[in-house]
Amino acid sequence: MIVLIDSDILIEVFRARNSDIMSKWTNLSNSNATILYSPITAAEVWGGARTAEFERLTDLFGTLSCISIDEESGRRAGSYMRQYRKNHAVDIADALIAAGAVASKAALWTRNRKHYPMKDLAFFD
Secondary structure, eight states: OEEEEOHHHHHHHHHTOOHHHHHHHHHHHTSSOEEEEOHHHHHHHHHTOOGGGHHHHHHHHHTSEEOOOOHHHHHHHHHHHHHHHHHHOOOHHHHHHHHHHHHTTOEEEOSOGGGOOOTTOOBOO
């Protein structure tokens, strides 16, 4: 199994306040799953981080693998934006995360499913 972690989940894991998410995280971490994150998630998380959190964040990101966003993913994200921006307000960050998940054959773990109406995107439950 391959799982791409969205920013909202990674922030919850970092804060360790939500017992349901932490339980799922523990089970996922102890499985044979490959756990990925997007450079978009890194930018969002690091953009909101406090200096005192840097060391713990570095450790957390060190346990995961970062996907690449290449031209194919950029084109797919552009297609998602054309298709879903008007009716679903899909922004470039969510479009790129979704495209990265699809390109990586990963299930996306997010609590914001309304941001991801893409039909070819699988979700982690």
